[in-house]
Amino acid sequence: MNFELTEEQKLVQRTAREAADRVLAPRAAARDVSCEFPAAELAELARLDLLAIAVDAAHGGGGLGAVAYSLAMQELARGDASVAVAVSVTNMVAELIANHGTAAQIERWVPGLASGAHVCGAFVLSEPEAGSDPAALRTSATKTPAGWRLSGTKQWITNGGRAGVLVVWAVTDPSAGNRGITAFLVPGDAKGMSVARLEEKLGLHGSATAQLVLDGVEVGEDAVLGAPGRGFALAMTALDGGRIGIASQAIGIARGALQAAVTYAGERRTFGEPIIKHQAVGAMLADAATWLDAATLMTLRAAHAKEAGQPFSQLAAMAKLFATEHAWKICDIALQVHGGYGYVRDFPVERALRDVRVTRIYEGTSEIQRIVIARNLLRAVS
Numbered sequence: 544m545n546f547e548l549t550e551e552q553k554l555v556q557r558t559a560r561e562a563a564d565r566v567l568a569p570r571a572a573a574r575d576v577s578c579e580f581p582a583a584e585l586a587e588l589a590r591l592d593l594l595a596i597a598v599d600a601a602h603g604g605g606g607l608g609a610v611a612y613s614l615a616m617q618e619l620a621r622g623d624a625s626v627a628v629a630v631s632v633t634n635m636v637a638e639l640i641a642n643h644g645t646a647a648q649i650e651r652w653v654p655g656l657a658s659g660a661h662v663c664g665a666f667v668l669s670e671p672e673a674g675s676d677p678a679a680l681r682t683s684a685t686k687t688p689a690g691w692r693l694s695g696t697k698q699w700i701t702n703g704g705r706a707g708v709l710v711v712w713a714v715t716d717p718s719a720g721n722r723g724i725t726a727f728l729v730p731g732d733a734k735g736m737s738v739a740r741l742e743e744k745l746g747l748h749g750s751a752t753a754q755l756v757l758d759g760v761e762v763g764e765d766a767v768l769g770a771p772g773r774g775f776a777l778a779m780t781a782l783d784g785g786r787i788g789i790a791s792q793a794i795g796i797a798r799g800a801l802q803a804a805v806t807y808a809g810e811r812r813t814f815g816e817p818i819i820k821h822q823a824v825g826a827m828l829a830d831a832a833t834w835l836d837a838a839t840l841m842t843l844r845a846a847h848a849k850e851a852g853q854p855f856s857q858l859a860a861m862a863k864l865f866a867t868e869h870a871w872k873i874c875d876i877a878l879q880v881h882g883g884y885g886y887v888r889d890f891p892v893e894r895a896l897r898d899v900r901v902t903r904i905y906e907g908t909s910e911i912q913r914i915v916i917a918r919n920l921l922r923a924v925s
């Protein structure tokens with residue numbers, strides 16, 4: 544077992560760490576108030592090769608793997624979790640197209656995602672009545688002489704209204720269940736696609752979360768990603784990898800909050816000494832640091848398995864479940880350690896607690912991760 548990072552992985556980690564401190568952190572609190580989309584920040588991260596980390600260098604990607612991606616996500620989320628989720632989804636979309644697209648689709652979309660020319664990507668699966676159960680989605684794609692016509696409403700779309708390219712899932716054969724779902728590549732400026740609503744959220748205020756309406760959006764035959772009817776499996780494969788990204792995001796948010804809490808607890812004095820010397824406070828911080836280390840190891844192990852071409856669905860689900868549930872607890876401890884100061888905006892832990900909450904929900908709730916894990920446990924004994 545080798546816990547050492549390669550030189551390339553260390554370089555990506557350092558690059559993302561410096562970008563988090565220089566590009567993201569200075570305006571993170573302001574973005575939280577203004578809800579401004581981080582277009583300039585994404586452009587800068589594209590220049591640093593962080594938007595398609597695991598994509599082949601021949602297609603403009605970083606040519607690295609899931610471990611480098613996780614390390615980068617951890618660092619960026621520490622700087623600003625809103626930007627990190629935009630980066631995560633863009634990496635997911637770039638990888639999905641690079642791995643499953645035709646040569647023409649790759650050439651059309653992947654270099655532009657990597658370079659920032661398409662700003663970002665969007666993963667358009669969920670619907671108002673189909674979140675945890677995407678096989679129940681209702682957006683339809685009907686055949687036309689030139690290709691397909693897409694109609695329906697999509698919900699909770701990260702980067703909605705901003706993405707230059709969207710992967711949209713739609714039903715092409717209503718009689719075939721999950722095998723009747725197809726993935727389509729849709730340009731961001733496609734006629735008939737509009738933002739019906741931008742959500743007002745508890746946290747991640749710099750991230751655009753949209754309800755999208757597709758009203759007879761026409762795409763060509765060449766917009767089908769993979770094969771007709773194979774869309775559901777593509778979504779599941781992409782989400783397995785995406786869950787490593789969200790686990791990493793949660794770790795990054797929690798790491799920032801814990802660092803702030805330890806600094807505060809070392810400086811703030813009550814009863815004549817720094818509060819970290821009071822056992823009740825020290826013990827909370829010790830637990831938080833232990834959970835954070837466990838979450839990091841689990842997530843890097845899942846990333847390592849993905850990179851090695853091993854089965855990693857269960858590992859990714861376990862990493863996301865543990866990392867996000869504990870990141871939430873860590874942020875709560877960080878806030879508690881700050882006392883009243885933690886509850887106001889003067890310190891970053893208030894934002895961390897709001898930002899981290901959604902990691903237990905998106906890209907599969909904690910309850911869905913437990914379903915994935917339990918099904919894998921059963922499969923292993925049957």
Ligand code: CAA
Nearest residue numbers: 669674675676677678700701776779780856905906907911
């Ligand atoms: N990899 C590849 N294929 C998979 C797979 C995986 N991990 N999991 C399932 N499949 C395949 C199965 O092999 C099966 O294929 P066949 O029909 O060919 O046999 C097919 O998919 C159906 O499998 P299941 O019967 O297991 O599917 P299910 O309907 O019971 O659902 C589930 C399984 C894992 C619970 C799934 O519904 C799920 O992951 N739900 C959560 C959805 C989710 O995470 N949504 C997040 C939205 S995206 C988002 O949040 C993005 C954002 O912007 C931040």
